[in-house]
Amino acid sequence: MMAVTGEILxxxxxxxxxxxxxxxxxxxxxxxAITTPERLGRWMADYRGEFRLGGRWxxxxxxxxxxxxxxxTACERPHGFTTTWTVVGEPSSLVTVRLxxxxxxxxxxxxxxxRATRPDYxxxxxxxxxxxAWHLADPGAPRDRDRWDARFxxxxxxxxxxxxxxxxxxx
Numbered sequence: 001m002m003a004v005t006g007e008i009l010x011x012x013x014x015x016x017x018x019x020x021x022x023x024x025x026x027x028x029x030x031x032x033a034i035t036t037p038e039r040l041g042r043w044m045a046d047y048r049g050e051f052r053l054g055g056r057w058x059x060x061x062x063x064x065x066x067x068x069x070x071x072x073t074a075c076e077r078p079h080g081f082t083t084t085w086t087v088v089g090e091p092s093s094l095v096t097v098r099l100x101x102x103x104x105x106x107x108x109x110x111x112x113x114x115r116a117t118r119p120d121y122x123x124x125x126x127x128x129x130x131x132x133a134w135h136l137a138d139p140g141a142p143r144d145r146d147r148w149d150a151r152f153x154x155x156x157x158x159x160x161x162x163x164x165x166x167x168x169x170x171x
Contacts, residue, residue, distance in 0.1 A: 004126050006159070008166050013091070014117035015167060020110050021129055025136045027099045027107045031078035033135060034097060034109075042143050043135035044128055051081055062145065070095075080110075091117065120152075122159035127152045 007018040023030055033039045035051035045067065049057030053075040061067045066088055074082040080098035093115040100108040111129070113121060127148055134144070 004129050006122055006126050008122060008159075008162055010166060011115055014093075014115055015163065017113040017116055017122055017125055018111070019125060019129055020108065021133075022102055022106050022108045023133060023136055024105075025107055026105050027078040027101050030099055030107045030109065030136070033132060033139075035077075035081070039135070039139070042139070042141065043131040044143075051075065051083075057083070085113065087118070091115070093117070119160055119163055120156065122163065123152050123155035126155050126159070 004019065004021055009016045009018065025033070033043070037047040037049070037057075040047045044059075046060040046064070047057055048060075049055060049069075051057065051072055053072055055072045055075070056069065057072070058069045059067050068085060068087040070084040070086055070092075072081055072083045074080075074096075078099055080096065082094065082096040084092050085095045086092040093113060096110075096112045096114070098110040100110070102108050109129070109132075111125060113125065130151060131143075131148055134147075135141070
């Protein structure tokens, strides 16, 4: 299993999450895995849309309901993108992903989620980044929802405690 670590910082509103991971993949393949709906559907969620400057996208729940959508506000293939991230019924936040080549045909992925307000984003992104590594190791494998659910449940209390320590409840 990867040693994913996420950093949680105060942000207004909410908090900011930062992840920095190295994958056994060249930048072009990692780019395809994180931007094409067909590949995203094997490790993250069902997506529609385009990851290009000005492109709009939608992500769907397991039941086929719209979960969130966004607009790509910056895009430089295969180096990264920035997109709005708007969960249905919630304020918009911002996700930035940067890819950097590393020796040995590997690639560093830096993910930053600004203005996050949902406590489940920490364990969610953490689990998705591990799922991405599982996908890259076996690109043809279908998404393993049971594995994702078990890992998320394992991580959720740790992230909740870290978030509570960072942002104490209002008086």
